[in-house]
Amino acid sequence: SQQGEEDPQALSIQEGENATMNCSYKTSINNLQWYRQNSGRGLVHLILIRSNEREKHSGRLRVTLDTSKKSSSLLITASRAADTASYFCATDGRGTSGSRLTFGEGTQLTVNP
Amino acid sequence: DGGITQSPKYLFRKEGQNVTLSCEQNLNHDAMYWYRQDPGQGLRLIYYSQIVNDFQKGDIAEGYSVSREKKESFPLTVTSAQKNPTAFYLCASRLVGEAFFGQGTRLTVV
Numbered sequence: 001s002q003q004g005e006e007d008p009q010a011l012s013i014q015e016g017e018n019a020t021m022n023c024s025y026k027t028s029i030n031n032l033q034w035y036r037q038n039s040g041r042g043l044v045h046l047i048l049i050r051s052n053e054r055e056k057h058s059g060r061l062r063v064t065l066d067t068s069k070k071s072s073s074l075l076i077t078a079s080r081a082a083d084t085a086s087y088f089c090a091t092d093g094r095g096t097s098g099s100r101l102t103f104g105e106g107t108q109l110t111v112n113p
Numbered sequence: 114d115g116g117i118t119q120s121p122k123y124l125f126r127k128e129g130q131n132v133t134l135s136c137e138q139n140l141n142h143d144a145m146y147w148y149r150q151d152p153g154q155g156l157r158l159i160y161y162s163q164i165v166n167d168f169q170k171g172d173i174a175e176g177y178s179v180s181r182e183k184k185e186s187f188p189l190t191v192t193s194a195q196k197n198p199t200a201f202y203l204c205a206s207r208l209v210g211e212a213f214f215g216q217g218t219r220l221t222v223v
Contacts, residue, residue, distance in 0.1 A: 006155075031210065042203060042214035043156075088155060090212075099144045099163050100171075101205070101212055105155035 005104050006089060012110040019076045021107040023089030024069075030092045032065055032072050037086045037106070046074075046087075079111045116140065119204050119215035125223050126191070126198065134189045134218045136204035145187035146205040146212065149173060156203060162187055191220065198222055 007022045025032070031050045035043040049056045049065045049072065056063045062075040076083055088106045092099075117138040126132045136145065144163050148156040158171030162181040176195025181187055187206075191198045199222050205212040 033211065035212075040201070040217070040219075042216045043205075043212075044214070045211040048210050092210075099207075099209075100158070100161060100169075101146060101207075102158060102172075103148070103156040108153075 006087070006107045008107060009105070010108045010110070012112065013079055014112050015079060015081055017079055017111075019079050019083070019109055019111070021074045021087055021109070023072045023074070023104055025072075025089070025091045025104075026070065027091075027093060029067075032063075033090045033092065033101075034061075034063060034072075034074050035088045035090060035103075037088065039085075043088065076109075079109075081111050081113045083111045084109060117204060117206050117213050117215045119202075119218050121218060122216065124218055124220045126220060128222055129193045131190055131192050132220065134191070134202055134204075134220070136187045136189065136215060137185055138187075138206040138213070139185060140206060140213060141184070142206035142208050142213070143184070144207050145181070147171075147177070147179065147187070147189045148203045148205070150201045150203060150217075159189065159202075 005024050031048050033048045034046045037043045047058045047063050049063050060077045065072045086106045086108050088103050090103045120135045146161045147159040150156050157173050159177050160168050160179040162168035165184050168179050168181050178190045202218045204215045
């Protein structure tokens with residue numbers, strides 16, 4: 001079963017606006033990661049946040065993690081047309097699942113010029 | 114250059130045939146993964162391997178098989194038992210944390 005569920009499924013904004021995507025998960029995690037996928041390509045890692053961290057920044061990206069609510073959010077500030085892609089959260093399971101890495105359904109972001 | 118390579122990029126299979134998708138990495142990563150992605154959907158885990166000669170089933174392993182005889186290689190066989198194999202297949206590898214993905218193989222049943 002899918003561990004993560006992203007919300008919204010699709011998001012359309014204008015260049016310069018901020019984009020926020022949310023991810024919920026079900027089980028205990030070691031860390032949570034966000035990836036980006038351009039259409040028909042492989043995924044590219046964006047940022048990783050550990051289970052003992054609450055917020056992390058990387059350039060125009062800001063990720064938060066709330067382990068009590070089993071949720072995370074990805075904020076992209078000052079969006080650009082080149083940010084148009086699908087964004088996925090992935091959870092790194094804790095316990096007997098070992099190095100299992102499970103992805104959610106993704107959010108399709110469209111940034112209009 | 115270091116990286117992870119999937120081949121072929123496009124693959125066509127007749128119904129009833131087995132096909133093998135290649136995944137090779139020269140990043141010296143221990144863990145390797147296979148995912149299936151259907152149009153507009155997320156990634157579903159097929160199989161994963163943490164070390165050579167060991168692998169575990171993911172969420173949708175039925176109709177697929179893998180081997181891990183070498184650290185660099187993790188081929189996926191789509192068998193005739195997989196009733197709906199048309200999809201985009203992605204391979205990934207990692208040590209810990211960040212995973213690196215190949216560019217995918219698009220499999221179509223004709």
